Amino acid sequence: MSMLRAQLRSELQATMRNSEQLLLTLGIPVMLLVFFSLVDILPTGTKDPIDFLAPGVLALAVMSAAMVSLGIGTGFERSYKVLKRLGTTPLGRGRLIVAKILSVVMVELVQFAVLIPIAYALGWQPASPQWLGALAGVVVGTMAFAGIGLCLAGRLRGEINLAAQNGLYLVLLLLGGMVIPFSKLPDGLSSVAKALPSGALSEVLRTSLTQSGGSSTTAWLILAGWAVLAPAAATRLFRWE
Amino acid sequence: MPAVEVDDLVVRYGDLVAVDHVSFCAEAGAITAVLGPNGAGKTSTIEVCEGYRSPTSGSTTVLGMNPQTEQTKLSKRMGVMLQEGGVSLGARVGDIARLYCDLYGKGVNPSALLESVGLGERIRSSYRRLSGGEKQRLSLALALAARPDVAFLDEPTSGVDITGRQLIRGIVRELADQGCAVVLATHELDEAERLADHVVIFDRGRIIADGTLDDLRRGHDEIRFRTSPTLAVSELSTALGLPVRALGDGEFVIDGDAQHVGALTTWLAQHNEPLADLRAGRQRLEDVFLRLTGGAL
DSSP, rough: HHHHHHHHHHHHHHHHOOOOIIIIIIHHHHHHHHHHSOOOSSSSOOOHHHHHHHHHHHHHHIIIIIIIIIIHHHHHHHHHHHHHHHSSSTTHHHHHHHHHHHHHHHHHHHHHHHHHHHHHHHTTOOOOOOOHHHHHHHHHHHHHHHHHHHHTTSSSSHHHHHHHHHHHHHHHHHHHHSSGGGGOOOOOOOHHHHHHHHHHHHHHHHHOOOOOGOOOOOHHHHHHHHHHHHHHHHHOOOOOO | OEEEEEEEEEEETTTEEEEEEEEEOOOOOOOEEEEEESSSSHHHHHHHTSSSOSSSSSEETTTOOTTTTTTHHHHHTTTEEEOOOSTTTTBBBHHHHHHHHHHSSSSOOOHHHHHHOOOOTTSSSSSSSOOOOHHHHHHHHHHTTOOSSEEEETTTTTTTTTHHHHHHHHHHHHHHTTEEEEEEESOOOHHHHHOOOOEEETTTTTEEEEEEEEHHTOOOEEEEOOOOOOOOHHHHHHEEEOOOOEEETTTEESSOOGGGGHHHHHHHHTTTTOOOOEEEEEEEEEEHHHHHHSOOO
């Protein structure tokens, strides 16, 4: 237990000392949420843009922490032989992975503790939100995104991994129904977008947190598929050195 | 039983044979230098001993354990210093020392540990800001956090300045004196010569010599000297009754012991040849290595 605690502390220190990671996990989601809810230029289709943006930005926060932040951090640890060095200590891979998962969960808790009050302050009024359903979406989404992030981190070299994660982040953000509704995308692209993990997670969160959502069975199935396939692929692809 | 036993080890990467049927031992309380040029198979061998890499064939026993199947148990008693890296650039020195002290759980105090490698002042620095020598000393400190019974140190003094080297050598010596089996990989002969009790020389994946420094040098006395480059080598050789070789640049070597120095100086004086840099006695490790490999490190 003390080894796990020591490694978790080290993971959190690494996240908090890294300004790029803070910008990514907190800065950008907060900025997008505040800016586009005050400047009503997005074709959100809702009366108040915050009703569309709040669930989308929560999904973005999950993607930032579980995929990009975890993926970039782990990729550099691989390049700098941090994983190799830890591999010769009594820590073991199991505890290392648990420490990383707990670290992502704690970052997400901080993100929600910041983003949800801001959304409410900006006038978000979710009618009968199903928080439990949203929480389940966050858990499954975290698995999916962590799997994708680790697939890249486990194969690409430090700087290339950094670029790939950031590029993928941008694509998944723009196509993921986080800030731009699927209805504004061209037909073909819109179907692709809905099949992406970002699209599925924002749909799941939006239906859980807003009354007007309707059924999200398809989105749930897609998200669950990613949550099974991506970590399985990461397990096969990951190279420790 | 030796602390480390490597028996007929083979490591292949595809078609490349990195380690080719290698066997040697390292004893507790002694420093064993695994010496050889880069790419000779030293790191691959050490990685198998650490349990990090699986051998293609052959076996290794470390502290009586199989490093591949009992790695978790072994890791508690093993200190490791990688050739480079091992720490994230942004990590703080104090934090990383604390992490390793906690992971090994031997009750080592992180501040005292950093103090012992001369990094007491750098506790709040990030790893990125350390000099090459300071990074090596931190890496050594992380190995010491295990209070190890066996330590694998890969090029511990590479990129380190003179004072840093002396500090590292002192710590490594002390570690061995406390009973730890220290296995040190190096491509620097000087390092092996200063530190090692026992030397295993690798060349192209094989061991070409194994023994104490005295063993390796025994029976290879020589006389080295400088004079004019135009020295009549064959005449001198005939006069002394010993083989004489020109090494170039006015340097010559005679295969013989120190009792022939008198005859040499007399002959040079008679032929009006100058004499400089005269040295007689056992070969340096460098000469042993050159003799064995016919090449330079």
